Amino acid sequence: MVRHSYIVCVEEMEGMDIYDVLLVDSDFKIEWNALPGIHKRIENEEHSRHHLFTISNAERKFKLGSNSDKKMMQFIQSLQLMREITPWSKKQRFDSFAPVRQNVQAQWLVDGRDYFWNVSRAILKARDVIYIHEYLLFT
Numbered sequence: 001m002v003r004h005s006y007i008v009c010v011e012e013m014e015g016m017d018i019y020d021v022l023l024v025d026s027d028f029k030i031e032w033n034a035l036p037g038i039h040k041r042i043e044n045e046e047h048s049r050h051h052l053f054t055i056s057n058a059e060r061k062f063k064l065g066s067n068s069d070k071k072m073m074q075f076i077q078s079l080q081l082m083r084e085i086t087p088w089s090k091k092q093r094f095d096s097f098a099p100v101r102q103n104v105q106a107q108w109l110v111d112g113r114d115y116f117w118n119v120s121r122a123i124l125k126a127r128d129v130i131y132i133h134e135y136l137l138f139t
Contacts, residue, residue, distance in 0.1 A: 028083060
């Protein structure tokens with residue numbers, strides 16, 4: 001599923017069991033062999049042919065496959081359209097991953113105590129699922 005700031009991989013098209021999430025950032029790329037009629041193909045256990053393409057951001061890379069050129073190109077076109085429209089794929093101020101947003105409830109957190117208090121309140125307000133995105137902190 002393609003959204004304005006992320007791509008969600010689900011187990012089945014009909015289901016909502018999320019397998020993985022790829023966030024859109026300024027390093028978001030789509031790569032495939034663009035020559036007409038020629039696409040990279042692999043053989044899987046059932047010996048069916050798949051057309052491959054790769055999507056990546058600053059931290060991850062996914063190799064995806066399709067069983068038809070038409071489906072693959074439709075998905076790539078939807079990704080390209082999303083990348084052109086979304087502000088998340090553009091270079092941001094101060095090399096941030098996120099665009100500047102107006103009219104949001106945000107606050108400066110000086111120490112861990114205030115941060116974890118806000119996280120605990122957000123967890124208690126959750127109705128269904130909580131996603132925590134990992135990040136690396138370099139000191």
